[in-house]
Amino acid sequence: MSKAYIYIRDAIRRHGGGWQGLCRVALRSLRVLRALGWNGFLRRLQASRQAAQKLEAVETRVFPPAVPIEQVQLRIGVMAHVYYPDLLEEFARDFARLPLPYTLMVSVVDEAAQLAATERLRDLPNLEALHVRIVPNRGRDIAPMLLSFREEILALDLFCHVHTKKSLYTGQEQTPWRRYLLDGLLGSRERIGWILGMFGAEPSLGMVYPESYRSVPLWAHTWLGNAEWARQLGPLLGIAVDTGAYLDYPAGSMFWARTEALRPLFELDLDLQAFPPERGQADGTLQHALERLLGLVVRKQDMLLGILPADGRLELSVEGERNRNTYFNMPVSARLDYAAIEAELISFDLFDTLLLRPFLEPAGSRTYLSYLVEKRFGLSQFAALRADVEASERARLGRDVSCAEIYRAMGRKPGLSPSLAEQLRSFELSFERQQLRPRPAMVEALRRLIQAGHKRIIGVSDMYMDTAELRQTMPDTVSGLVEQLYISCETGWRKDTGEAWQRLPELEQVAPRHWLHVGDNEHADVQLPQALGFIHPVHVLRPSALLSVVPALRSLRPRQAQRERWQDQLWLGLIANRFAELGDRHPEALAHSLQLDSPETFGYVVLGPLLTDYLSWLARLALSQGSRALLFLSREGYVLHRAYAILQSFVPELKPVKGIYLLASRRGVGTPSIRRPDDLLKIFNSPYTGPLDVLLEARLGSRAATAAMQMLEPVAASEEVYLPEMAQRLVEWLHPAMPAILEIAEEERSAYLAYWKEQQIDAAEAPIVADIGYAGTIQARLTQITGQKLGGAYFAIKRKEARGDSTGWTSARFHDADTQASSPVMEHHLLLESILTSPDGQFSHFEHSESKGLQAIFREAAASQTNWPLLERIHAGAERFVRDICTVAGDDALELELDPILVQEPLRCVGSGRWRLATWGATLQVEDHYTGRGEVPTLSHPVR
Numbered sequence: 001m002s003k004a005y006i007y008i009r010d011a012i013r014r015h016g017g018g019w020q021g022l023c024r025v026a027l028r029s030l031r032v033l034r035a036l037g038w039n040g041f042l043r044r045l046q047a048s049r050q051a052a053q054k055l056e057a058v059e060t061r062v063f064p065p066a067v068p069i070e071q072v073q074l075r076i077g078v079m080a081h082v083y084y085p086d087l088l089e090e091f092a093r094d095f096a097r098l099p100l101p102y103t104l105m106v107s108v109v110d111e112a113a114q115l116a117a118t119e120r121l122r123d124l125p126n127l128e129a130l131h132v133r134i135v136p137n138r139g140r141d142i143a144p145m146l147l148s149f150r151e152e153i154l155a156l157d158l159f160c161h162v163h164t165k166k167s168l169y170t171g172q173e174q175t176p177w178r179r180y181l182l183d184g185l186l187g188s189r190e191r192i193g194w195i196l197g198m199f200g201a202e203p204s205l206g207m208v209y210p211e212s213y214r215s216v217p218l219w220a221h222t223w224l225g226n227a228e229w230a231r232q233l234g235p236l237l238g239i240a241v242d243t244g245a246y247l248d249y250p251a252g253s254m255f256w257a258r259t260e261a262l263r264p265l266f267e268l269d270l271d272l273q274a275f276p277p278e279r280g281q282a283d284g285t286l287q288h289a290l291e292r293l294l295g296l297v298v299r300k301q302d303m304l305l306g307i308l309p310a311d312g313r314l315e316l317s318v319e320g321e322r323n324r325n326t327y328f329n330m331p332v333s334a335r336l337d338y339a340a341i342e343a344e345l346i347s348f349d350l351f352d353t354l355l356l357r358p359f360l361e362p363a364g365s366r367t368y369l370s371y372l373v374e375k376r377f378g379l380s381q382f383a384a385l386r387a388d389v390e391a392s393e394r395a396r397l398g399r400d401v402s403c404a405e406i407y408r409a410m411g412r413k414p415g416l417s418p419s420l421a422e423q424l425r426s427f428e429l430s431f432e433r434q435q436l437r438p439r440p441a442m443v444e445a446l447r448r449l450i451q452a453g454h455k456r457i458i459g460v461s462d463m464y465m466d467t468a469e470l471r472q473t474m475p476d477t478v479s480g481l482v483e484q485l486y487i488s489c490e491t492g493w494r495k496d497t498g499e500a501w502q503r504l505p506e507l508e509q510v511a512p513r514h515w516l517h518v519g520d521n522e523h524a525d526v527q528l529p530q531a532l533g534f535i536h537p538v539h540v541l542r543p544s545a546l547l548s549v550v551p552a553l554r555s556l557r558p559r560q561a562q563r564e565r566w567q568d569q570l571w572l573g574l575i576a577n578r579f580a581e582l583g584d585r586h587p588e589a590l591a592h593s594l595q596l597d598s599p600e601t602f603g604y605v606v607l608g609p610l611l612t613d614y615l616s617w618l619a620r621l622a623l624s625q626g627s628r629a630l631l632f633l634s635r636e637g638y639v640l641h642r643a644y645a646i647l648q649s650f651v652p653e654l655k656p657v658k659g660i661y662l663l664a665s666r667r668g669v670g671t672p673s674i675r676r677p678d679d680l681l682k683i684f685n686s687p688y689t690g691p692l693d694v695l696l697e698a699r700l701g702s703r704a705a706t707a708a709m710q711m712l713e714p715v716a717a718s719e720e721v722y723l724p725e726m727a728q729r730l731v732e733w734l735h736p737a738m739p740a741i742l743e744i745a746e747e748e749r750s751a752y753l754a755y756w757k758e759q760q761i762d763a764a765e766a767p768i769v770a771d772i773g774y775a776g777t778i779q780a781r782l783t784q785i786t787g788q789k790l791g792g793a794y795f796a797i798k799r800k801e802a803r804g805d806s807t808g809w810t811s812a813r814f815h816d817a818d819t820q821a822s823s824p825v826m827e828h829h830l831l832l833e834s835i836l837t838s839p840d841g842q843f844s845h846f847e848h849s850e851s852k853g854l855q856a857i858f859r860e861a862a863a864s865q866t867n868w869p870l871l872e873r874i875h876a877g878a879e880r881f882v883r884d885i886c887t888v889a890g891d892d893a894l895e896l897e898l899d900p901i902l903v904q905e906p907l908r909c910v911g912s913g914r915w916r917l918a919t920w921g922a923t924l925q926v927e928d929h930y931t932g933r934g935e936v937p938t939l940s941h942p943v944r
Helices: 003-014 018-028 030-036 038-060 085-095 111-121 142-148 150-154 175-186 189-201 224-237 259-266 286-300 332-339 362-377 382-397 403-411 418-435 440-452 467-473 499-508 522-531 543-549 551-556 566-585 599-625 637-650 666-673 679-683 692-700 702-711 727-733 735-758 777-786 829-835 868-895 902-912 919-923
Strands: 076-081 102-108 127-134 158-163 205-210 255-258 304-308 345-348 456-461 484-487 515-519 594-596 629-633 658-662 688-691 720-723 768-774 791-797 810-816 843-849 853-858 915-917 925-928 934-937
Touching (some): 076 150, 085 111, 111 127, 150 259, 189 205, 205 259, 224 522, 255 286, 286 304, 362 382, 362 418, 362 566, 403 418, 418 467, 456 499, 467 484, 515 522, 551 902, 566 599, 566 868, 566 902, 599 637, 599 791, 599 829, 637 768, 637 868, 666 692, 666 777, 666 843, 679 727, 692 702, 692 720, 702 735, 768 777, 768 829, 829 925
Parallel strands (some): 205 304, 345 456, 594 915, 768 791
Antiparallel strands (some): 843 853, 925 934
């Protein structure tokens, strides 16, 4: 690598990078261009640009470009269910656009339709084979596809499935929906060719279909009344179905699919009798369940969904929007006010609507409860035991059972006793009381409704806790607002069967058309009351659903291993609750690209989880190493030290492990570590590009820089320096100034040792340096100055030589150069450094005088100091998260070992621009005088 190229590289870094920075450097330095040569410069410029474009394409494009239709070598077909033969002409026009030879399979319900279809379709262009069959009016368009044309479809590589979708049972003909789907799949010869070309270009593409039509609500992208079918079919298909999840599927069941992608459905060998007789059912049938299974089966085959955008653009996404913007169109309070105009009574679901647990899913709460029961009572597998007892009691009694009934039955189990069971019941209720928190925006909206008067407020829940237990566990701010509770374990009426909605209006003497319900369950709280004539319910997304519904949050969805750990369920639950509050109050922040509404939210959801995981890891490491002193290095250690104090206050075991905020910097311990000329090589072995005087001031201090510059030869003094390549030459230049430099180093070393002594850091305490890290430089210099061997516990280590030398051991939580190629902490380290700072400037050195004693000297105020009120708000959000998670975990906070990969994802989302900041994000900067870059902006993407 030429010296000129090194100069350009480091100068770009100093000026913030990018092509504009490159041009500024190039124009400023003709000497560099002469050294490199114009042709060589342009070649490097072009190669770098191509590499950047290639990287951008990999990061942003999921699918390759479509191959030309002439290159598509696939056996294709179309299967059309023509229940309404009056639409044959319309379909014939669509089929005539197919650009390749194909097989056409048509199902009809009578002989007249069969004759008409054969007559109209047999002469279509490119038609190779036509099959028109009469099928029973059962299973709608799904049964003919899977049963009547099974063999013909399995003989193809690719097929299109369409039908005459009038859906008259909905109350009106669905012509716009039908045309939207057909135009998306067969709208033009060019469109069909592009879709076929995408299948030809991407072997893993399993299905293509249009984004859900605008009339399909967000809540319809769940299992609704098809959950039982899903539970039956999932195991047969090898799919672990989450019946509470949001999912992608072709709503309206029209699509192009690779036959292999759907082969498991054909291999179910379903019987026609499994499909119900046609009665205009809107949901809850086998065909509705199979429609929702289509996308899951494709993904189970390790193939991709390709979802066409609603605006007609020819591009694909692997996950759908699911009409989420219909939900995020106004604050929840405004939606509630609007819906309540004609209501005489308003009912609320309780859990996830008015009440929130800190865990992402109920299973996470149960897992943590089970952990606590084993810890306190010595009873293992409590969650499984309790679930089995509840299920057996429900089956025995044929109804929902109460908490008291569950524990009475548990007390009859071998190895247990009634008294222990009663203790467990009390423990569970106490646990719930400690966990439950109000959903702030919902409670405020509810309070406003009550203040407006003339509205009766009740709660309706399918729940095992009875009214008395719920009143006992609910926060007073919620319990006091709800006048009456109807609980399934007491009434015997469940919402999700519809019985509660059929019985309660008579009991309350309120007609359904004057009853408004608010809840999060798409089937029990929205679909069923709407179908039974209630005012259209207000759907409130449960926080966990946001990780699926909002595209920018989908990378936070936990894998199965993470879902089984209460620690990951807890931190994800807390930030999901924070995003739910954001969506409730400011839905526009989640409607398009996600925008964090405030510095506090940024601190809570991005920095808070990182600090929690790092500090719990650090605490466990300190205990395992027998350390009783953690040295949080300035300035990054400022908020680390404060957050550690929060963790320490919850964990008695950490009381002997003191945390010390230690003034230290590369400059502050660099000069004191110099004892001989060769030590300068260590000072100059890290990158720098810029003027010599600036380098000396940044690394050795102003006194040493002044002394050195006075003794340097004029030619050397005017040199532009690039390190580490010039390190040896620089030491030679500084030889005349070495006596002065060594004298200054001795003075600073003496002052620093006096400070070290004041901190009462004893080698017997096995102190550990805690910092963001990267190279362990400060740790090594502290050892040189103090003679004490130190441990080093870092966010990241990027230099292998930082390990296992005479300065002590090092370890990293998020990135280790020996084992990891990259990590978000490394990729976005500037962002992390810009927010992990202190109200003081960069520490320079200590001075000692008889009149003033020991004084810490700092560099002049920089961006982080002038921007301190903003940074303080970020820190407050992060500390609030640490306190919230520790409040739940209590003395188990030491066990908060979060998934180290997933917990970095929020940082990556902000650093990459996936999550946007408001205009305040543009002020985040890092001061890096040590490498010559000066003030460096940390976010390259636009803020809003």
